[in-house]
Every structure is written in C-alpha cells, then in structure tokens.
Amino acid sequence: MITLNNNFHLLPESYLFSIVRQRLDAYRQNHPEDEIIRMDIGDVTRPIAPAAVAAMHAAVDELARTESFHGYGPEQGYLFLREAIADYDYRRLGIAITPDEIFISDGAKSDLGNLGELFSHRARVAVPDPGYPVYADDNIIDGRNRTDAPIIHLPLTPENHFVPPTPDRTPDLIYLCYPNNPTGASISRHDLSRWVDYARRVGAVIIYDSAYEAYIRDASLPHSIYEIEGAEEVAIEVRSFSKTGGFTGIRCGYTVVPHALKGCYADGTVAELHRLWMRRQSTKFNGASYISQRGAAALYTPEGRRQVEESIDYYMENARLLREGMAAAGYEAFGGENAPYVWVRTPDGMTSWEFFDHLLERYQLSSTPGAGFGTNGEGFVRLTAFNTRSNTLAALRRLRD
C-alpha cells in the first residue's frame, strides 16, 4: 500500500468552514422551519457588478465564434488584466509594480495555498493567530510544522490592536493580512513599516494577504505593502476580486511577485522568486478562465469602479450597523471600520463554539467561532458584513428583542 504524505495526519480533520457548514446542516435538519441568517463564511450576497456581467457575456460570445475563438491563455494571465491592475492598483498610488510582476490566478485561496511550494521544507513559518486557516494548513501539509521548529503563532489581541509584535524566534516566512480577517482590524503605515524593516533585517519573506484592501476607509492607512519603502525586496502581495466585484463564484485573483524579491538555493545560488512562481504556475496551472479575466478587467473601467465602490459602501454600512448594533446589544465588538468583519467577544466566559451554538439556537444566527482561526481566537466569534441589508438588520433585531 502506498505511503501517504504524513503531514495530512497532523492536520485538523476538516477545514474550518466545512465544519461550520456541517453544523448548520445538522441544525437545519432538526429545525426545518427556522430561517438562519448567515454571518459565518465571508461570502458576498450582492450580484456581480453590471460592468463585469456585460464583459463576461461578450467574452462568452467571443469564444462562441470561430473567428474570435481562442483557447489556452498565458499561464500568468492576460496582459489586458495585468495592465489594468498595474495602472489602477499600483501606478495610481505611485508604486512601481509592472504588469510582468503580476500573476492572475483562480483566486487568492489557491495562491495562498500554493506559494509555500517555493520555499525550503525547513523554512520557519509565522502565521497570525487568529488567522485564515489556509496559512497554517498549507505549511502543515508541506511539513513545516516540525517538533524542532513549530509554526510561530503571532498573537492578534485587543491589547495589541490586532497587530502583533515581531516574534522572539526568527521566522523565514511571515503571513500578514490587513485589513484583517477575522478581526476586522487594520494596520497603520508605521506598524507595516516596522514589519517590512523586520523582514529586511532578518531576511524573511512576507506573504501579504490584502484581499480586503478595497474596504479601507481611513485615508492614512496603506493600501499595499509596496507603499512601504523596500517592501518589494521582501514581500509578495495577494489580492482577490471576490470581495470587490462579487467574484466568489467566478474565481479570479492575483499575486504580485516583484523581481527584486530573491531567495537562495542550498548551494548559495541566488534566484528571483518571480522565476520560481512562473515555473510553478506554468507547470501546475493553466491560467484563470478567460471569461473571469474579462470580467475582472471590467471592474477597472470607470463604471466598473463605481459599481465596486457602491457595493463596498453597501457592505461597509452593514459593518457599521453590525458593530454598533452588537455594542448596543451589550457585546464587545471590534473591527468593521476598514474591513467587512466584526470580531465579537463572547459573553460570560463562553467558548467560541458555545457562543456559536448560542447564537444559532437562540437567534438562528450563524457566526464563525474564533477558535477555528487559532488559539487567540478563542473567546471571540467573527460576523461578516456580506449579508443583505435586510438580513443584517433582522439579525440585529433578533439580538435586541
């Protein structure tokens, strides 16, 4: 019998959101009449932006005719989309990221899950705790949670405003996520500079998950890690169209790997990470759907941008209602000001799974238990602002009445 990758043995049995889904399914079976308001998984409810709809129809029609049909696209993604990203997401902010440094993917989750392949199996990893489970799980699968060098957990707590101090043990690979999932916190330019400087000093690479960048409201906050001087030598940035254009089901995101970012092989040879990621993507990936890429590019047109902003305004109003409503209902709530998540402290010393059950059974509200995001998530649940306005208001009414 074949020997399996033993690291799967070390993983929690199921992916967090699969467990939440199973619990909800079980509840529904026992209470078929109840209407659950879902505030657990970060899935959007507004339809995709009309500009993207039109572009995707046009793309389908292009592929439907012999004269305009085309098949395999570049593994790195189409230039029309990479140029739109470089222009709007970077050049506009004075950041010198070129289209060649941008890789289009089928979503941030795939990239966050696959980037670990570029590094030595002995790389020491630091992940935010609480954090998106993919960061740690991918590294566990790759064998980087070793007894002699376990994954470093960077604590995100109310006391440090959910921006961890640099760790005592030195990591090689650091995951950071701002605006933060799950706490809804943001990072100041000062704190982000502190992390970039730290990475430069210790020779670490930062994987910067900025899937929620478009939700930043405070003009003083950095939108990209590359706004920080020298970051292009230490950071990979991962972005998504899921929470801007409503692309959770359409699958498109991108990852920036600057040419200035380098690592070395065991024999000391220095190589650009760009080259490794290009090799990885051209070997194990065949490009994102042409239709999705055309849809994503449409989000950068003037109408597309306006539609994205409208959606974000809508969700951020939900976030405000949630944050204030939870506070008014007597809960301690964090986040929701520059991010679509509200992080709620459990009352009366309940564990996060107990509070999950309580919200579900008493109010038919689904949440995500903080413990699923890491040890420091215990004592909290995450609520998302991605439901409809009427459901968000209904949820708050249930809590109040």
Place this chain on the structure above:
Amino acid sequence: MITLNNNFHLLPESYLFSIVRQRLDAYRQNHPEDEIIRMDIGDVTRPIAPAAVAAMHAAVDELARTESFHGYGPEQGYLFLREAIADYDYRRLGIAITPDEIFISDGAKSDLGNLGELFSHRARVAVPDPGYPVYADDNIIDGRNRTDAPIIHLPLTPENHFVPPTPDRTPDLIYLCYPNNPTGASISRHDLSRWVDYARRVGAVIIYDSAYEAYIRDASLPHSIYEIEGAEEVAIEVRSFSKTGGFTGIRCGYTVVPHALKGCYADGTVAELHRLWMRRQSTKFNGASYISQRGAAALYTPEGRRQVEESIDYYMENARLLREGMAAAGYEAFGGENAPYVWVRTPDGMTSWEFFDHLLERYQLSSTPGAGFGTNGEGFVRLTAFNTRSNTLAALRRLRD
C-alpha cells in the same frame, strides 16, 4: 535571505511549451511575412459547443441578479455536474463511480500537478517517456527525483506499440496516459488489465490521465480505467473538458478518487485517498468557476453531446489526413487513430529539435519536439489535429509541394 525549494533548481529552466512559444516568437520577428501553421500545443480551434455557450450566458445572468446570485460553490464542485459525469461517463458503461467520488477542478493540468501532494516525499515514481512534462516536473518539485531513487522512465517506443512493460524497479506511483499524449497511441483492455494487476500486486497507485478518452474510435478499447476489475482500489482517473467542449480557455476538468483507494501513514494507519484529496482541495482550492461548471454540464445534454461528437469527428478527420498525408510525404507516422495526435519519426537521423527547426524554416509548420517529452521522444515530433481543416490541408500541401 530565505532558502528556496531546492528542487526548482533541478527542473529544466522552462516549461516545454514556453520554450516552443519563445522559438516561434523569435521566428516571427525575423520573418514577419511568414504565416506559421501551428501544430504544436494541443489547443483547439473550434469554438465552444453552442449548448455550453447558452448555459454560460444563463449562468452569467443568474449571477447578475440578486435573487439568483450565489457565491462560493462547494470546493468539490456542484452536484449537478458531478451527477451528469457519474451518469454519462461511468454508469452508462456499467461503472459504479458515484458523484461523491468525483472532484471538479479548473482543469486536468492543475490536478495532475497537485495530486503528488497526497503521497510521501519518498514515494518512487514512474512516468511514461515520452510523456506530458507535468508528471515528472511536479514530482521533481516535490523532491521525488532522488539520487537513490530517481524517477523511473517507462519507455514508449514503436517496438512496444507505445505501451511500456512494467518496470524492473518497483514504483509506488505510476502515471499512465491513454489515448496517449504525445504518441497518439491507445491501450488495449488486455494491456490496461496487466497494469492494474501489476499495481494491485506491488501496492502502487496509478494516476490515469484520460484527457483524450472521447477520441477513442475502436470499440474494443477501454474508455475508463475503472472498466478493469479492481482498478477502483488502485487508480485515480483525471479528465478534461478542454478537448471535448473546447474548454482550454474556460478551465474545467475532473478527477475521480474512489473511496476504495487507500494508502497508509507512516504509523500504519490506513486512510482513504478520497479524504486527503478532499482536504487538499478544500484547503488550497475554492472550486471551479460556476460559469465553467454550468458550461461543462451542458456538454452532457443531448445537444451538447451531439456537438461534442461533431467536434471530435472534425478533429479526427484532421488526424486521419495528417497521418496519411505524412505517410504519403514519406514520413513514418504513428497514432491519430484513437487520439488527436500524430507522432512522426524524424527523417535522416535528425534530432527532434533539428526537425522542429526544419519544419518551421522550410514549411512554416510548428511542431512539438519529441525530446521535450522525454529521452524516448528524441527522434520524433508531435503534430496535433486541433488546427482547422483548411490549415491542416495547407500544412500537408506545403509538405508535399
């Protein structure tokens, strides 16, 4: 500076088809007036099936309206597509594969590239030579081409009719591909049984790439490895919609991991590979595009099936023309009877890259040099039947005149 995955150091610098593309670009720059007929990469030229076009338009419209919008789908893929596959591709042939054993992906290349993660880094691997470069490259990236256990190359030669004998050194993981890329050969039920029996005897797992299954013409040939008794205990089957519905740019495929297929951890615990693949996919993947999945499902409707068959008839007529035309032009040609590829022996002892240059410079025909597929591919080039009829005929005219 961070230490890189040293296995990238051991890979060929570029992915085969990237090199071919670079060579063609260089030729075009020097000869802008020449019209190259592309018979290199296996990319289709016919537009996507009208049934899929209609289904994808409908899917875009669904996502465009609040009341029918939905976001994240199941990581494993939508049940409507998994049921269609189970029905048509398996139940119809009397094979007991259930929808739960089918995983929808963004294409066969991704799955073939990622499946290696399930196995021990010390697993011994056997790949067909010549073969699709992804099989070996993925395992090199994963560290399985070790000096003490190098990857086993299974020779596909005219002498063995491109069906290799079982190897002397015993592998744990075996890649097979029939109808074969690049040789265009097929495998008989007898030979496939021999491989399944071998895998059962030595405790190996077969990854069976049957991306070209729909091109089988000979009624005696097996369409699925699961037609062979006991294969569900040793085989994973990978399929694609690229060469049936014209989905190369749309990205959709699937992988079958039967529950009966098991492996063991280092401590002897036995586990279903199904569970590991589910965990991998739910951790590092977020499902294929909803639009692509709706398009793929439409290929299983009566019109969709008829349209797919028409396309395949069209390409197979190209394959016949190519095979017979190459023979008439004095070349020794293999394949093209149950597969869309024709495998041509280079004349006069030319290397495959020399013949590639010869075909390009003399006739403005692009091919794929056999050496790019492995040592045993030296002395051959691959031609694809995926171009248009008129280009296929034009190519043969150029060779003849």
